Amino acid sequence: MxxxxxxxxxxxxxxxxxxxxxxxxxxxxxxxxxxxxxxxxxxxxxxxxxERLAFGLWRQWPVYFFVVLAVWVVLVGGVHPGSEKSFWHWLKVVTLLGLYLYAVARLAWQPQRFGWVLAGAVVVAALFAWLTLYYQFGVLERSLDYAVLRRQRLETMGWNGLADLQHPIVAGLYYGVFAVLLTWLFVHWRMSVGRALLLAVAMLGLVAYVAFTFSRGAWFALGAAGLLLLIMFSNRKAYGLLGLGLILLLVAAYLFWPEMQLERARGVTGRNYIWSAWIERFSSFWLWGSGAGADFHFTFPTGSFLAGKQFIHAHSLYLQFWYQYGVVGIGLFAALLLSLLWKGWQCREQPLARLGIALLVFAMVAMVSDVYAVFHRPSPYWVVFWFPVGILLGVRKPDSAAQTIRGQ
CATH class of the missing domain: 1.20.5 (Single alpha-helices involved in coiled-coils or other helix-helix interfaces)
Known part of the structure; x- marks a missing residue:
């Protein structure tokens, strides 16, 4: 180099x-x-x-699907009359995304450097999680009563505009990513007793924050990604975490059973109405979509517990994406996801590939009921979705690991 x-x-x-x-x-x-x-x-x-456009990095199926999908997004954004903003806006978005994916993938070629970047980001996230908990419950003396916690979900530190994620769902997903990263650091890196204790304290802060957002999409995504990550590593530390996690779940179920029943009774919090409306309108957008960035307008009907409230998205990334970009767009998006999972599985012996798979599964679970958009300006959703995409683009199959890109 x-x-x-x-x-x-x-x-x-x-x-x-x-x-x-x-x-x-x-x-x-x-x-x-x-x-x-x-x-x-x-x-x-x-x-x-x-590196002369680094063609060695781009010669893989996930990249081909991403490029075609990006072209489709730009075309829909520039041609479809229902699209928000101009052709140049969408071209800028996909260009920045391409540079971002290249940066993440290229750094993933150096696992040690990449690991330290991740560790630094995890330290900052854990620190802000603890600062938020301290400020909200220690300084502002927010009540720990379930009804109050459910009504005032965590989304910001509440001091000087720092760590303001602006919505509990976004906050839960964002901090959930760092909980997965911290789990990966624990099962992958060598651990002394002191380091393990520090990671345990950091994890406690991250998980507590995610819990207090009451973002159930983040809960399920974190559970699925964490379980998959531990199964893929299958070492003594992973087995220990699996056992500890099971014990903690049983204890939580015993202590908070009434609250868990209340959460179950909430169901999907009105999403069934939105999804039914999406199905009713299906014939009007299924082929070509409604336009890049188009809002899915919905008002809750009289008699529902959210009667009169208005929403502008389908509360599912998959449904929203189909609504905006049509069957071609959702088909290309699905192909991108499947190709990434397949590549990650082929490279699963590599620690970074395991992390990429776990984070992508986190995003895929979250996108069932949450995530507003993925083609937009840099935001926490880039951390949730595009970051694992970049990791999986960067890991190399065993038969090509020795190759270098032109100019390196």
Whole structure:
């Protein structure tokens, strides 16, 4: 590796750290965006040009599906009369996404450097999770009564605009990603007693935060991803966590059984009405969609517990994506997901591939009932969905692990 390569990779590492954790320590969206342009997208572009577009990285089926999907998104955005914003907006979005995926994939080629970036981001996320819990329940003295917690779900620290995720669902999914990352660090890295205790404290803060968001999509996604990750590693630490997790679940069920029954009684919180409306309108959009970024307008009917409330999305990424981009769009999106899972499975002996699979499963479960959009400007949803996509693009199959990209 040349000196310039090392400089650009180090520059991108800082940018990736900011992209993952910067949502927490920035209280200004424009400042966060500026940091990403200067610290992530710019060095990614420079390295991509230096490596002559890095064709060795792009020759894989998931990339082909992503490129075709991106072209379709841009075409729908530019041609469909129902699309929000212009052709150039969607071209900018997919261009930034391409640079982001390249940056993550390229850094994943250096697992040690990549691991330290992830560890740094996890430390920041755990710190802000604990600071939020302390400020909300220690300083502001928020009640721990179930009814109050359910009504005032966690979504922000509440101080100076820091760690403000703006919605409990977004907050639960965002911090849930870091809980999965922390689990991976524990089962993958060598652990001393002191390090294990620190990780346990960090995990307690992250899980408590996710729990207090009452984002059940995040709960199920975290459970599915964590279980899959531990099964894939199948070492003594993983078995120990599985046993501990089972014990804690049984204890929680015993202590909070009435609250769990109340959660079960809530069902899907009115999503059944929205999904029924989606089915009723299916014939009007199934083929070509309603346009890139188009809102799915729905008002809850009289007699429902949310009567009169209006929503602008289908409360399922899969349904929303089909609504916006039609059968071609959802078909390409499904092909991208399946190709990523298949590649991850082929590379499952590699620790990063296991992490990528677990995080992608986290996103796929979350997208059943949550996640507003994936083709949009940088946001926490990039951490939830596109980050694992980049990891899986970066892991290399055993028969090609020795190959290097042109110019390296």
């Amino acid at each position: 040349g000196r310039l390569d090392g400089l650009l990779l180090g520059w991108m590492s800082i940018g990736l750290f900011v992209q993952l954790a910067g949502v927490l320590f920035n209280n200004d969206d424009s400042r966060y965006a500026t940091q990403l342009y200067l610290l992530l997208f710019l060095p990614a572009l420079l390295l991509l040009l230096k």
